[in-house]
Structure formats: structure tokens, C-alpha cells
Amino acid sequence: MAAPVWSVDPRTGKRRERVGAEATADAVDAAVRAAHAARGPLADRGRRAALLRRAAALLEADADGVVATADAETALGAPRLTGELARTAYQLRSFADLVDEGAFLDIRIDHPAPDLTPPRPDLRRYKIPLGVIAVYAASNFPLAFSVPGGDTASALAAGCPVVVKAHPDHPATSERCAALLRRAATDTGLPADTVRLVHGFQAGLDLVRHPLLAAAGFTGSVRGGRALYDAAAARPRPIPFHGELGSLNPVVVTGAAAAERAEEIGTGLAGSMTLGTGQFCVKPGLVLLPEGPAGDRLLAALTAAAGATGPGVMLDRRMRDAFLAGVRERTQLPGVQAVLAPASEGDGSTVDAAVLTVPADRLTAEGPHDLLLEECFGPVTVVARCADAADAADAADAADADGEDGADQVGAVLARIPGSLTATLHLADAERAGTDPEGRGARLLAALTPLAGRIVVNGWPTGVAVAPAQHHGGPYPATTSTATSVGATAVERWLRPVAYQDTPPALLPPELLDENPLGLPRRVDDRPEHPGAGRPGGRGAGAGTDR
Structure with a gap:
């Protein structure tokens, strides 16, 4: 029988409520497979931008309940958590804007150049989502680095479904936020399983070892992060593990x-x-x-x-x-x-x-x-x-x-x-x-x-601004990769480039067509093209938005 998951008041050490149960191996498998099935619908950039904006709106609408629940589980205080919720909503909307603008796709088109040595074929390159992402929630940021936080927002922006492993210090907050994100998905025409949530230490290990998992993001201790990093590397097919572990600063x-x-x-x-x-x-x-x-x-x-x-x-x-x-x-x-x-x-x-x-x-x-x-x-x-x-x-x-x-x-x-x-x-x-x-x-x-x-x-490091130029990472053991978990470039962790060579236009994705039907920024023959604001959403751009 699965062990129960309890919400605990850190001020008293007493249990508040039973939230659910730790996920069994079968439950983790079901969560990953359900998220994997959401990849197709999430390919619609219009819908995922709408999802991010709707999630921000729902968080703000439930701010009193979210903050009260988080404070009861973390003792971080309503003022601090109110600011963190605002930051989290801002992050979600920032990634929605990123999706609309489309530069993160890094589209590059090089037309044939037979006179070069060696001759150059027709090459067209852009970035595609990796697949299902595991997000390991942080203890000290129950919102901004947890279920609705930057790892989740950037993964969804990339087009990757997410399975979040909740932190045991705030399971009720995690459940509440996951319900809001799942509602945001259905409100915008996406499967609720675009976002899934699991609890339990063993569930975290089962998650990083699941064959359908494509990458993971972690914020926590050196010991815990290194164990998951090693597990990710020991898989028959290793996956990227972007861990934030420990920092002396x-x-x-x-x-x-x-x-x-x-x-x-x-x-x-x-x-x-x-x-x-x-x-x-x-x-x-x-x-x-x-x-x-x-x-x-x-x-x-x-x-x-x-x-x-x-x-x-x-x-x-x-x-x-x-x-x-x-x-x-x-x-x-x-x-x-x-x-x-x-x-x-x-x-x-x-x-x-x-x-x-x-x-x-x-x-x-x-x-x-x-x-x-x-x-x-x-x-x-x-x-x-x-x-x-x-x-x-x-x-x-x-x-x-x-x-x-x-x-x-x-x-x-x-x-x-x-x-x-x-x-x-x-x-x-x-x-x-x-x-x-x-x-x-x-x-x-x-x-x-x-x-x-x-x-x-001449300042202090506490307070990490959410901005395109931000970098929140560092040499090991601060992080296990060179990536950032804050700012626009955090999306790059969940993408990989693919190039098409001499591919007929009828077979190309619309992002790589010469006529640029989606109005996306790109480089053509190594020259930048900026077709104005572009067309928000690309495929399925008629999907609803919540601005």
C-alpha cells in the first residue's frame, strides 16, 4: 500500500492534512505515459502560449488561497509569498511572449551554393522539443521554483509536457498549483495531462529512470541532486539533467x-x-x-x-x-x-x-x-x-x-x-x-x-531578476550544466536542433518554408530577417489567448 503524504506545519511540526499518497512505480509510469501522449497537442504554439497566460491568470485569481496554503506549509510569510506569486505569474507570461515571438526556435536557412568548396546543399535548421520533462520542485520556493515555476514554464514554452515531483515540504501547495495548471490546459484546448504531479522519494528515482523521460530539471541539495544526476547518466539512454545543487556565493x-x-x-x-x-x-x-x-x-x-x-x-x-x-x-x-x-x-x-x-x-x-x-x-x-x-x-x-x-x-x-x-x-x-x-x-x-x-x-545576490540577460547557474557544484534556470534562455534546456538537407518544400515544417508563413524571425543565408511582430502562435493561431 502506498505511503500517505502529509502536509506539515513547520511552525509546530504537526500534521495539517493528508494530501494524498506517494506514487508507486505503476503510478509514475502512468503519469509519464499520459504526459507523453500530450506532446502532439502541445506542438501548437498558439495553444501553449495561451496555456501559459491562462495559468498566470488562474494563479492570480486564486492568490489568497495559494499564498495561505504555502505559508501554512513553509512559514515563509504572506508578504514574501505574495511577491513570489507575482514573480511566478510574470515568468509564465514572459515565456508566453517568448513563444509568440518565436526567436527561440533559432531558425536558420542556407540555400544551395554549388560554387562553394565543398558545395553547400540546401540546409534548414530549427529547434524542436525534447519530450517529457521531469521537474523536481525546490523546498525554498514553493511557487517560483516548484510546480508552476521557471522549469515548468520554460518546458511548456518549449513544447514539452511536464511531470513534477512535488517537494515533501509543501505537498498541498503543489497539489493546488498543479490543479490550476491542469485547468489552464483544458481551458485552452490542451490535455490536462500536459502537467502531471507525483509525490515520494522513490517516485523521484522512478521518474528519472523512466524510458520515456527526455530531460530533468532539479533545484535542491548536492546530495539529492547528485544522486539523480548519476541515475540520469546511468540509464541505458542517458538524458540531460539540469541540476542546481549547492552554492557558497x-x-x-x-x-x-x-x-x-x-x-x-x-x-x-x-x-x-x-x-x-x-x-x-x-x-x-x-x-x-x-x-x-x-x-x-x-x-x-x-x-x-x-x-x-x-x-x-x-x-x-x-x-x-x-x-x-x-x-x-x-x-x-x-x-x-x-x-x-x-x-x-x-x-x-x-x-x-x-x-x-x-x-x-x-x-x-x-x-x-x-x-x-x-x-x-x-x-x-x-x-x-x-x-x-x-x-x-x-x-x-x-x-x-x-x-x-x-x-x-x-x-x-x-x-x-x-x-x-x-x-x-x-x-x-x-x-x-x-x-x-x-x-x-x-x-x-x-x-x-x-x-x-x-x-x-556593490550589491547583494539575493533577489534574482527574471530578465532575458539573467543567468542563474554556475560551475559545479552550483549546477550540473552550463544552462540557466531563470530568464528567457532557460527554454534552451528543453530543445534540440534538427537540420533538413535538400528536403522538398512539400515535406518541410512551415517554420522552414521560404515564404515564412508564420512570420518568424530567422537567419537566411546568414543574414537576419525580422518580419515584424510575427504571427502569434503559428500553427493553430486561432486558439484562444488570455492577455
Whole structure:
């Protein structure tokens, strides 16, 4: 008999309601096969753009119920979740616009050129959907990175049906959102099974191993993501696995920046590391801060502001216990000091922020302090006190050249930091303008660029804007691929190119015909063509829309 799935209140640890049952292997098989059968109808670009817009409208219409359910399961608070719902609706509509515009199809037509060496045949290329996509929902974003989130929206935009594996921390929210997406599908003439939902740890493994699954998107822990990544690679026919796993998100503060605005930087850092009780994937977890009075002032401002945030509830008791254990383990390392320690366990539901310090030289060589270079999920950051960052780039160059860490501690530590989603640099005005004699700004930017997918200057990484130029990914273990899970180019994960050579027009898809009946942007003989706004929807463009 399948195990029950319960919705749990993280504030009390008590069960709220029984949501359903964990999916058996047969149930997973049925879900994938039903989604696979929806591929044909979803090929209609007009209908899938309408589906995305209708899903956004239904989410907004049920905002009070969705937010209340999500807050009861995550304790993230109505203001935060209301903003997340708005972001989720915006993502859905953004991908609908992308579908209408059609540039994501990357259409390229090269006419025959017999005089070239070698001769060129007639070639026509565009991108087609991969097939059924598995989406593994995130714990910390019950909307924007879960059932109706960016992975689902981008997969549907690509023309791929979706089977979502719900996160156990918010199963009722997942069920509610899945019902809205399935209703949006039927409202726009698509099968309800365009979106399916399953629960359970074993269901997640069964899903990634299913022979009809074409690719997967995951947001979660290094351990869980790596297990699924390995399972995807071990299949008889391996599939792409786009996983977001873990991220330290280092911050470098120059001595000049600390001297100019120590209190501002310290307060901003406290806000970023405690936002959402430190449960953001881009939370700054390691700060390289110069020794000296300015650094001391910054550390004091950070400690005071972080201490003033008060206790917060984590997403579940398991995460809370892991956070407290992680902080304890780190503070037991030689040279590590808890300048702000979490309060006693109290009622067993909340945690307080922690700020740890360590001499930077403890991080420049392999040893037990490597633990400080791993993400600790929750409201804690490690401040490594070091010499100023003037020659960090030179130190990194020296390490590459002769295998040594170099004289500069910042460069030596940066050389040991694993891949992250973000890296942040705080500069003084002259460094930011490039007018300082040492050229620190450009050199530090170059030193940070290999470490992360997004570099933030004089700001904070928490808050990932949904925009075409956004990149939310990074070197392993931040992600398992070079793709982004936020922004328009997230759709590329679920597409593959196909080229037709010397194919008669009567057999070509309409997207590749010379007359361009769908009005799509494309490159013809390596020259861009932009036929105006195009015709929204292409095939079946008469399908309803919800703008």
C-alpha cells in the first residue's frame, strides 16, 4: 500500500492534512505515459502560449488561497509569498511572449551554393522539443521554483509536457498549483495531462529512470541532486539533467570599500544572509574581509544587524537540525569564532542568525577548514579576515603559473572556492570607476568571474531578476550544466536542433518554408530577417489567448 503524504506545519511540526499518497512505480509510469501522449497537442504554439497566460491568470485569481496554503506549509510569510506569486505569474507570461515571438526556435536557412568548396546543399535548421520533462520542485520556493515555476514554464514554452515531483515540504501547495495548471490546459484546448504531479522519494528515482523521460530539471541539495544526476547518466539512454545543487556565493570586500561605507556594507550583508531565514540558494556564505579598523567596523555592523533580525522558522525540522549541527561543527574548528551564535534551541521551531569569523590563512590549504567552503543552509555566514585584496588577481595568476597559492590571501582563498551561482564584489568609488592606480576593480572582477554564473558589484545576490540577460547557474557544484534556470534562455534546456538537407518544400515544417508563413524571425543565408511582430502562435493561431 502506498505511503500517505502529509502536509506539515513547520511552525509546530504537526500534521495539517493528508494530501494524498506517494506514487508507486505503476503510478509514475502512468503519469509519464499520459504526459507523453500530450506532446502532439502541445506542438501548437498558439495553444501553449495561451496555456501559459491562462495559468498566470488562474494563479492570480486564486492568490489568497495559494499564498495561505504555502505559508501554512513553509512559514515563509504572506508578504514574501505574495511577491513570489507575482514573480511566478510574470515568468509564465514572459515565456508566453517568448513563444509568440518565436526567436527561440533559432531558425536558420542556407540555400544551395554549388560554387562553394565543398558545395553547400540546401540546409534548414530549427529547434524542436525534447519530450517529457521531469521537474523536481525546490523546498525554498514553493511557487517560483516548484510546480508552476521557471522549469515548468520554460518546458511548456518549449513544447514539452511536464511531470513534477512535488517537494515533501509543501505537498498541498503543489497539489493546488498543479490543479490550476491542469485547468489552464483544458481551458485552452490542451490535455490536462500536459502537467502531471507525483509525490515520494522513490517516485523521484522512478521518474528519472523512466524510458520515456527526455530531460530533468532539479533545484535542491548536492546530495539529492547528485544522486539523480548519476541515475540520469546511468540509464541505458542517458538524458540531460539540469541540476542546481549547492552554492557558497562568496563576497569580496576591499579595504577601500570598507573604509568608505563599512556600516552600509555590514547592514546590507546582514539583510542578504538572513533573508528568508537564510534559505536562499544565493545567500552569501563566505565573506573575504580585510583586517584593520574599517573591517572591524563592518563586522560590528554585520553582527548588530544580523542579531537584530530575531528568530525565524526554517522550512522543516530536518533543515533546522542540520543548520544547528552545521554551525556547531564549524565553530569547533580551530581558529573559528562565533561572534554571533544561534540562541538555544528554545521551542524547537526557530533559529537565530550566526556570524562566524576565521583567519583567512586557515582556508588556503586542504584540511578540516574545508568545511567552511561548503554551503550551510540557513542564516549563517563566515567572515574570513585577510590582507587587503589589492593583488588577488596576481596571486591567482601566480597559483596557475607555479602551483603555489601566491602571497595574497584573497587570491589563495578564491583559488579554492568551488563553483557558485554568484560572486559579489564591493569596491570603493575609485575602484568602481577604474581610476584607482592599482586597477583593483577590473582585476578582482577577473579573479571572480571563473567562480560563478553571476557577478554582483556593490550589491547583494539575493533577489534574482527574471530578465532575458539573467543567468542563474554556475560551475559545479552550483549546477550540473552550463544552462540557466531563470530568464528567457532557460527554454534552451528543453530543445534540440534538427537540420533538413535538400528536403522538398512539400515535406518541410512551415517554420522552414521560404515564404515564412508564420512570420518568424530567422537567419537566411546568414543574414537576419525580422518580419515584424510575427504571427502569434503559428500553427493553430486561432486558439484562444488570455492577455
